[in-house]
Amino acid sequence: MQEMWKTFFSSGSFIPHGHCYLWQTKLVWLHVASDSIIALAYFSIPITLIYFISKREDLPFNWIFAMFGAFIVACGITHIFEVWTLWHPTYWLSGTMKAITAIISFATAILLVDLIPQALALPSPAQLELANSLLQAEIVERQSAETALKKAKDELEIRVEERTEQLKQQTLQIENFLLELQREKMSSLGQLVAGVAHEINNPLNFIYGNLAPASDHANNLLELADIYEQQYPNPLPRVKEKLQSVDLDFIIEDLPKILSSMKTGADRIRDIVKSLRNFARLDEAEMKLADIHEGIDSTLMMLQNRMNPKPDYPGIEIIKKYGDLLKVECYPGQLNQVFINIFNNAIDAFEEDNEDPPLPARKTNSKILRISTRVLDGKWVEIRIFDNGLGMTEAVVEQIFNPFFTTKPVGKGTGLGLSVCYQIITERHKGELLCISTLGQGTEFIIKIPISVTRLTQK
Numbered sequence: 049m050q051e052m053w054k055t056f057f058s059s060g061s062f063i064p065h066g067h068c069y070l071w072q073t074k075l076v077w078l079h080v081a082s083d084s085i086i087a088l089a090y091f092s093i094p095i096t097l098i099y100f101i102s103k104r105e106d107l108p109f110n111w112i113f114a115m116f117g118a119f120i121v122a123c124g125i126t127h128i129f130e131v132w133t134l135w136h137p138t139y140w141l142s143g144t145m146k147a148i149t150a151i152i153s154f155a156t157a158i159l160l161v162d163l164i165p166q167a168l169a170l171p172s173p174a175q176l177e178l179a180n181s182l183l184q185a186e187i188v189e190r191q192s193a194e195t196a197l198k199k200a201k202d203e204l205e206i207r208v209e210e211r212t213e214q215l216k217q218q219t220l221q222i223e224n225f226l227l228e229l230q231r232e233k234m235s236s237l238g239q240l241v242a243g244v245a246h247e248i249n250n251p252l253n254f255i256y257g258n259l260a261p262a263s264d265h266a267n268n269l270l271e272l273a274d275i276y277e278q279q280y281p282n283p284l285p286r287v288k289e290k291l292q293s294v295d296l297d298f299i300i301e302d303l304p305k306i307l308s309s310m311k312t313g314a315d316r317i318r319d320i321v322k323s324l325r326n327f328a329r330l331d332e333a334e335m336k337l338a339d340i341h342e343g344i345d346s347t348l349m350m351l352q353n354r355m356n357p358k359p360d361y362p363g364i365e366i367i368k369k370y371g372d373l374l375k376v377e378c379y380p381g382q383l384n385q386v387f388i389n390i391f392n393n394a395i396d397a398f399e400e401d402n403e404d405p406p407l408p409a410r411k412t413n414s415k416i417l418r419i420s421t422r423v424l425d426g427k428w429v430e431i432r433i434f435d436n437g438l439g440m441t442e443a444v445v446e447q448i449f450n451p452f453f454t455t456k457p458v459g460k461g462t463g464l465g466l467s468v469c470y471q472i473i474t475e476r477h478k479g480e481l482l483c484i485s486t487l488g489q490g491t492e493f494i495i496k497i498p499i500s501v502t503r504l505t506q507k
Contacts, residue, residue, distance in 0.1 A: 062137035062139055063137055064133065064134055064135050064136065064137045065130075065133045065134045065137065066134040066135060069134075076134060079130070079131070079134065080131050080134065083127040083128070083130045083131045084127075084128075084131060086124070086127045087124040087125070087127040087128050087131075088124075089124075090120045090121065090123050090124030090127065091121065091124045093117070093120045094116075094117035094118075094120055094121050097113045097114075097116060097117045098117065100113070101113050101114075112156075112159065112160065112163055115152070115155070115156045115159060116156060118152050118156075119149070119152045119153050119156045122145070122148055122149035122152050122153070123149055123153075125145055125149070126142070126145055126146050126149050129141070129142040129145055129146075130142075255310075255314055259307065259310060259311050259314060262307065263304075263307045263311075266303050266304070266307060267304075270300050270303065273300070274300075335377050335378060335379055335501065335502075336377070336378075336380065337375040337376065337377055338375060338376060338378055338380035338383070339373075339375055340373055340376055340378075340383070340421060340429060340431065341370050341373065341421065343380055343383055343384050343387060344387055344419060344421075344431075346384065347384055347387040347388050347391060348366065348391065350388065351388070351391055351392070351395065354395050355395065355417075361399075362414070362415060363415070364395065364398060364415045364416070364417050365414065365415065365416050365417070366417050366419070367416060367417070367418040367419070368418075368419050368420075369418070369419070369420035369421075370419075370420070370421050371420070371421045371422035371423060372423070373421055373422075373423060373429060374423075374499065376429055376497065376499050376500075377498075377499065377500045377501055377502060378477060378497065378501070379472070379476055379477070382472045382476060382477075383472070383477075385468070385469070385472065386469040386472055386473060386481075386495065387433075389465040389466060389468070389469050390433050390466075390469065390493050391417070391433070392465070393465070393466070394417055394433070394435035394437060394491070396456065397435060397437030397438050397491070398415045398435065398437050400437075400438060401415075401437050401438050414436070415435075415436070415437070416434075416435070416436045417433070417434070417435050418432075418433075418434045418435075419431070419432070419433055419434075420432045420434075423499070424496070426499075427498060427499055427500075428479075428496055428497065428498055428499065429496070429497055429498075429499055430494065430495070430496050431494075431495040431496075431497075432492060432493070432494050432495075433492065433493045433495070434490060434491070434492040434493075435490055435491055435492075436489070436490040437490055437491060438487070438488065439485045439486050439487045439488050439489050439490050439491055440455075440483075440485040440487060440491060441487050444485075445483055445484075445485050448466055448483050449466050449467055449469075449470040449481070449483070450467065451464060451467040452464065452467075453467075469481060473495055473497060477497045477498070477501060478497075478498060478501055479495065479496050479497035479498060480494070480495075480496040481493065481494070481495055481496075482494040482496075
């Protein structure tokens with residue numbers, strides 16, 4: 049084996065290739081120069097191919113360039129050996145290099161034959177140019193379509209904004225109309241209540257004014273009957289018969305009770321009429337000093353029938369914690385409207401709670417309406433109205449003052465009551481109206497109004 053390698057790299061008995069050129073200097077250097085230049089050219093081509101492949105990694109069959117590079121490098125080496133064998137006759141080594149070059153070139157040729165159909169399938173420059181032109185036209189068309197679409201979108205957005213603004217204005221007009229209608233309704237109700245109170249008050253004054261004389265006359269008659277009985281213990285038969293039929297003793301005992309009951313009823317009617325007249329101030333357009341407690345009490349009197357116990361309803365317990373309030377500059381009738389809306393909502397919640405099974409969060413089934421008032425910083429009056437009814441979720445509380453929002457069934461609520469209340473407190477009285485509620489634990493409304501709106505606005 050060692051002898052074979054030695055023979056492979058040795059010159060043996062061969063003579064250098066230069067002898068074939070008779071060592072003519074010009075001829076030898078002609079071959080040296082030509083083979084050297086060819087070898088340099090061959091070596092530079094693979095470098096160019098490698099750079100090309102590195103920049104065009106997207107080519108579908110770049111491996112063929114590697115085969116061409118190997119083939120060309122092998123050809124360059126054979127030309128180097130042509131120069132080498134001019135002086136060194138290592139023909140075995142030179143022949144082996146030529147054999148390697150032949151193998152690489154033959155393999156490249158075979159692979160190239162198989163690659164030709166794929167190469168022919170690649171689009172021609174004309175086809176690429178046509179495809180590029182079509183693509184450019186499509187791009188221009190899409191850009192035009194996008195521009196038109198953007199323009200249409202902008203126009204549509206403008207139209208939507210304009211239409212939305214129109215709908216907002218129309219909705220606002222409807223809300224204002226309905227709110228005004230609600231005010232007119234309450235004003236008409238106030239006038240009606242005032243008329244009814246006036247009509248009741250006239251006969252009531254007649255009854256109330258005659259109760260004292262009637263009581264005196266009745267007492268006089270009873271005294272007269274007692275004196276007659278003492279002076280004439282044995283009355284005439286006809287008188288005796290009449291006394292037995294009318295049961296004079298019962299009349300003497302019962303008549304004062306009847307007169308006392310009539311006075312109690314008249315006092316109750318007088319209180320109701322007073323509350324009606326106080327509540328009927330809904331149409332007063334000017335601010336005036338008013339007693340907040342009187343307004344609350346009058347409103348509660350109006351709703352007393354709904355709060356009284358019934359066979360299937362335990363009634364509502366009213367707890368008042370009134371502070372020491374001065375008279376407040378306000379619209380009394382409108383504040384009464386706020387109170388009656390809040391009280392009605394509380395009563396509705398109690399009635400609904402009475403119909404539905406109690407929630408797990410409820411700690412008691414008693415129905416309590418707690419009203420408290422106090423002065424804040426000497427400038428504000430705070431009124432808190434709490435009911436331990438069903439309560440509300442946070443989502444409902446967030447919308448509670450929105451116009452037309454209601455949780456009541458169709459036909460039972462318009463969704464305007466609390467919206468009107470919010471307007472009356474915040475806009476008319478420059479105050480605040482808050483709602484705090486937890487489902488199953490009750491609801492509290494907090495009303496905060498200035499003692500004097502005039503001083504507040506002047507500051």
